Amino acid sequence: MQEDFLHYIWKYKKIQINRLQTIKGETVIINTVGQHNPNSGPDFFNAQLTIDEQLWAGNVEIHVKSSDWFLHHHEQDKAYDNVILHVVWEHDTDVFRKDHSVVPTLELKDLVSKDVLSNYEELFNKENKWINCERDFANSNDFVLNNWLERLxxxxxxxxxxxxxxxxxxxxxxxxxxxxxxxxxxxxxxxxxxxxxxxxxxxxxxxxxxxxxxxxTLEALLFGQSGLLNESIEDVYYLSLVKEYQFLKQKFKLENSHILPCxxxxxxPSNFPTIRLSxxxxxxxxxxxxxxxxxxxxxxxxxxxxxxVSTSTFWETHYTFQKESKSSKKxxxxxxxxxxxxxxxxxxxxxxxxxxxxxxxxxxxxxxxxIASEKNSIITAFNNLKTVSNSALNSQGLIQLKTEYCDKNKCLQCAVGNTLIVK
Known part of the structure; x- marks a missing residue:
């Protein structure tokens, strides 16, 4: 069990909402779950709860076990003085604020459906999968996936x-x-x-x-700064660039000693630095x-x-300064x-x-x-699961999905992962 899953359960109310009671038997009604806080401090800010017919406004903290409160030293941190409910998977001890008052605790382990738990466990069962949901990705809802990729x-x-x-x-x-x-x-x-x-x-x-x-002049500036004019080459064009660059270097006090070599x-050849700079x-x-x-x-x-745009005339018959090639417009x-x-x-x-x-x-x-979809290993792998990338928007979205969600196991923050938990 991971706290991320408990955050998901609380945020989206994936619990038996009509059976909520603290471990002391007090009824709990969720008016608002609060604002999810991904940074330090309580997990949800500004929640509004009715506990035993008393309206409370404050923060909610979530742990796997109640004792994690002390493991994280929250009892010594005034940032947790305004916690109005401690939500845990398993209750194993009472917890207290800095002023020694008891924090009401809600235990979740009997309030989450077996289907949701089973889907969660299946999703995070690695078994050498490329992504957690690769078995189900092909069946993902097209509308949900397309909207998610645009957001990504x-x-x-x-x-x-x-x-x-x-x-x-x-x-x-x-x-x-x-x-x-x-x-x-x-x-x-x-x-x-x-x-x-x-x-x-x-x-x-x-x-x-x-x-x-x-x-x-522009070519002399770029070639000279890149260090491509440091050879002894007897060519009229090359020598004119060298002369022009020396003038620019002196005039503008140019320095190129720290530039990475090309x-x-x-x-x-079409990607040679000479061609691209021209x-x-x-x-x-x-x-x-x-x-x-x-x-x-x-x-x-x-x-x-x-x-x-194309290269200058010289580069129509060259890829490097030293050797002439077949004429072509680049x-x-x-x-x-x-x-x-x-x-x-x-x-x-x-x-x-x-x-x-x-x-x-x-x-x-x-x-x-x-724009046409990019072609790389990530896009190919996704398209092998389901043909989804037909534009640059899709391919960029899929790269974001793989690197920032799949690789980091953030399935519960992913629109596709969410649909699989409650399928």
């Missing part, structure tokens, strides 16, 4: 907002600067994400603003007020058009733009909406719903 998607956006808020603080609320840092990390993907992020953080965005009117190993430079060369344009865009096609693909939207643009728009004190824009949900 918003939860995931909230989590990503914390990173954005830290970047905003660092940049003194310069949204364009935050966008650049997040885009840089996104363009680096998993292998070079941290490297590109350290590169973006090394450049004050005012320098990029002054450089973005010339594409070659990696080429085990990358497809595409990033092209994006900022073509759009001088990128953040404003992102705010104006509210349909997926608007974003595809906005991010339809534009951002729709699948890559989708990743940028999922990981950078939509979280940023969500955070900006919050910053402005507005409700979540339905356009964010619409765009997330219109």
């Amino acid at each position: 998607y918003l939860e995931r956006l909230e989590r990503k907002s914390k990173t954005i808020e830290l970047l905003l603080k660092e940049s003194k609320n310069d949204w364009e600067a935050v966008l650049f840092k997040m885009l840089a990390k996104n363009f680096g993907l998993k292998v070079n994400g941290d490297s590109f992020f350290s590169l973006a953080k090394s450049i004050d965005f005012s320098i990029l603003r002054k450089s973005q009117y010339n594409q070659q 990696q080429f190993f085990r990358l497809r 595409q990033l430079a092209s994006l900022y060369y073509e759009h001088q007020n990128l953040f404003s344009k992102i705010l104006e865009a509210n349909h997926l096609n608007h974003f595809y058009k906005l991010f339809k 534009s951002l693909t729709k699948s890559f733009i989708d990743l940028v939207l999922i990981n950078t643009i939509l979280p940023l728009k969500f955070c900006y909406t919050k910053y402005k004190g507005e409700t979540v824009n339905s356009d964010i949900i619409k765009v997330a719903t219109s």
Whole structure:
């Protein structure tokens, strides 16, 4: 038996509500269960109970055994002086407040239906399952699951907002600067994400603003700061970048000694850092007020058009500075733009909406719903149980579900888990 289950039982009144009595025989009527408190202090604040026809307002504390009150030293903590009911699975001793008054106790073990207990035990019976409910997930209610995934998607956006808020603080609320840092990390993907992020953080965005009117200047800035201009290569384009970067370095007193090195190993040529940095430079060369344009865009096609950029001419016949390759136009693909939207643009728009004190824009949900589902091991495993992910909103929701609920055994806080307990 776990306290989380008892919290669930109390919060949703999954007990024989008409048979409630304290261990002293006093009748208990639940007017309101109170506000669930996930932090330190009593488990439920501001409950209203009628105990033996006397109305009480205060807090409720929940334990597996009554003696846990003393195990947690609540008798010495004034935060528990306002506890009006001690709810336990099994009563084994009377408990007292700091002033030595007895706290009324409600024992639950004979008030919970056998079906609810059986479902709870079955759900948490691990047996090497990928997720606790994998046997029943296929039968989950579509309406409940779809609504839950939308809520989980918003939860995931909230989590990503914390990173954005830290970047905003660092940049003194310069949204364009935050966008650049997040885009840089996104363009680096998993292998070079941290490297590109350290590169973006090394450049004050005012320098990029002054450089973005010339594409070659932008490339010199990004390639130079990334350490990709440190070789001895006899090529006109390469040497012009080196010369331009040396000028920028001296003019703006640039420092790049702490930037993480870029990696080429085990990358497809289209994801080489040279190609991605050139595409990033092209994006900022073509759009001088990128953040404003992102705010104006509210349909997926608007974003595809906005991010339809290619490398500079040199990179149409190269993947590295040293070797020429077959000519090809290296534009951002729709699948890559989708990743940028999922990981950078939509979280940023969500955070900006919050910053402005507005409700979540339905356009964010619409765009997330219109983007194709991501493909990874988590999504594949869920789809093997039940075909559920047909959009980025679903796939992001499923990632949130697996990492923040399934992996942490928070089934009782999950809409799917809740339906399985009372099925």
